Amino acid sequence: MKKSLLKVRVMDFITSTAILPLLFGCVGIFSLFKLLQHMRMKAYLRNAVVIITGATSGLGRECARVFFAAGAKLVLCGRNREALEELARELAASRVTEVQTHKPYIVTFDLADPGAIVAATAEILQCFGYVDVLINNAGISYRGAIIDTTTDVDKRVMETNYFGPVALTKAILPSMIKRRHGHIVAISSIQGKISIPFRSAYAASKHATQAFFDCLRAEMEQYEIEVTVISPGYIHTNLSLNAITADGSKYGVMDKTTAQGRRPMDVARDVLAIVGKKKKDVILADLLPSLAIYLRTLAPGLFFSLMASRARKEQKSKNS
Numbered sequence: 001m002k003k004s005l006l007k008v009r010v011m012d013f014i015t016s017t018a019i020l021p022l023l024f025g026c027v028g029i030f031s032l033f034k035l036l037q038h039m040r041m042k043a044y045l046r047n048a049v050v051i052i053t054g055a056t057s058g059l060g061r062e063c064a065r066v067f068f069a070a071g072a073k074l075v076l077c078g079r080n081r082e083a084l085e086e087l088a089r090e091l092a093a094s095r096v097t098e099v100q101t102h103k104p105y106i107v108t109f110d111l112a113d114p115g116a117i118v119a120a121t122a123e124i125l126q127c128f129g130y131v132d133v134l135i136n137n138a139g140i141s142y143r144g145a146i147i148d149t150t151t152d153v154d155k156r157v158m159e160t161n162y163f164g165p166v167a168l169t170k171a172i173l174p175s176m177i178k179r180r181h182g183h184i185v186a187i188s189s190i191q192g193k194i195s196i197p198f199r200s201a202y203a204a205s206k207h208a209t210q211a212f213f214d215c216l217r218a219e220m221e222q223y224e225i226e227v228t229v230i231s232p233g234y235i236h237t238n239l240s241l242n243a244i245t246a247d248g249s250k251y252g253v254m255d256k257t258t259a260q261g262r263r264p265m266d267v268a269r270d271v272l273a274i275v276g277k278k279k280k281d282v283i284l285a286d287l288l289p290s291l292a293i294y295l296r297t298l299a300p301g302l303f304f305s306l307m308a309s310r311a312r313k314e315q316k317s318k319n320s
C-alpha cells in the first residue's frame with residue numbers, strides 16, 4: 001500500500017471512530033491530574049515550618065530560596081550566623097508576589113555537638129510548636145587513601161553526615177509522631193548507593209544515611225510521617241573546597257567534577273518538587289552514575305574491577 005493511501009486510511013479511521021475524543025479525554029485527564037498535583041504540592045509547603053541544615057552555602061542556600069518562595073516558614077541552620085543573617089536579609093528583600101512569605105528564623109549549631117542539637121531543637125519547638133519538614137542537607141566531603149586516614153577523620157565525617165542528622169531527626173520525631181504529621185528529608189549522594197575509591201569516609205557516611213532513613217521510612221509509616229532520601233550527582237558548590245583530607249586538613253580545591261556539576265538552584269528546584277510530591281527515594285544524576293548503580297547491583301564483579309582500575313589510575317597520577 002502506498003504511504004499516502006495508508007495515511008488517508010489512518011486519518012479516516014481516527015475521525016470515523018471514537019479514538020479522537022478518547023485521545024482528547026486522556027490528555028485532559030492527564031493535564032487535570034498534573035494541575036491537581038501541582039496545587040496539592042503548593043498547599044503542602046505553604047506556611048509549613050521547614051528546617052534546612054547547611055543553609056549557609058551551596059544546595060542548602062538555594063533550597064532556602066525556593067522553599068521561602070513557596071511560602072514556607074523557614075528555620076535556617078548552620079554554624080555561621082553572619083552568613084545565615086545575610087541570607088535572611090536577602091530573602092526578605094526579594095519580591096515574591098504569588099504567596100505570602102515569612103521572615104526566616106535562624107539557629108546556629110554544630111552537627112558534631114549532640115548537646116547543641118538538643119538545645120537547637122528545643123528552641124525551634126518553643127518558637128514554632130511543631131515542625132512540618134526537616135531537610136537534613138548539611139554535609140562535608142573527604143578525599144584520601146584509607147591507609148593514610150586517621151580514625152579521627154573518619155569520625156568527623158560520620159559525625160557531620162550521619163550522627164548529626166540522626167540526632168537531629170530523633171530530637172524532632174516525637175513532636176511529629178504526636179501530630180501524626182511530618183516529613184524527614186535526607187540529602188544523601190550517589191555515593192550513598194555506590195562507593196568510589198579515595199572517598200571511603202564520605203561514601204560510608206552516605207551509605208549509612210541511606211540505610212538509616214530507609215529503616216525510618218518503614219517505622220514511621222504507621223504515624224503518617226514521610227521520609228525522602230535524595231541522592232544527587234555532582235553539584236557546583238563549595239563541597240570539594242570544604243572537604244577534609246586524610247590528616248584532617250582542608251582539601252581546598254574546586255574539583256573539575258564539582259565545577260562541572262549541576263547548578264545548585266536547579267537541584268534545589270528538584271528538591272522542592274520531590275518533597276512536594278512526597279517521593280520516597282530519588283536519584284538526581286546523569287546517565288553514567290545511574291548506570292553505575294545498576295552495574296553495582298547486576299554485575300558487581302565488573303563494577304569492582306572498574307573501581308580498582310580507577311583507584312590504580314588515580315594513585316599513579318598522584319605519584320607522578
Ligand SMILES: NC(=O)C1=CN([C@@H]2O[C@H](COP(=O)(O)OP(=O)(O)OC[C@H]3O[C@@H](n4cnc5c(N)ncnc54)[C@H](OP(=O)(O)O)[C@@H]3O)[C@@H](O)[C@H]2O)C=CC1
Nearest residue numbers: 054056057058059079110111138139189234235237238239
Ligand atoms: N556538591 C556536590 O557535588 C554534592 C553534594 N551532595 C550533598 O549535598 C549536601 C550539601 O552540600 P553542598 O551544598 O554541596 O556543600 P557546601 O560545602 O556548599 O555546603 C555544606 C553545608 O553544610 C554545613 N556544615 C558542614 N559541616 C557542618 C557541621 N559540622 N555542622 C553544621 N553544619 C555544617 C555548612 O555550613 P557551615 O560550614 O557554614 O557551618 C554548609 O552550609 C551535602 O550533604 C552533600 O554531601 C550530594 C551530592 C553531590
Ligand SMILES: CCCCCCCCCCCCCCCC(=O)OCC(=O)COP(=O)(O)O
Nearest residue numbers: 141142189190191232233234240289291292295
Ligand atoms: C553500563 C555501563 C556503566 C558504566 C559505569 C562506569 C562506572 C563509572 C563510575 C561513575 C562514578 C560516578 C561517581 C559519581 C559520584 C557522585 O556523583 O558523587 C556526588 C557527590 O557526593 C560528590 O562528592 P565529592 O566530594 O566526591 O565530589
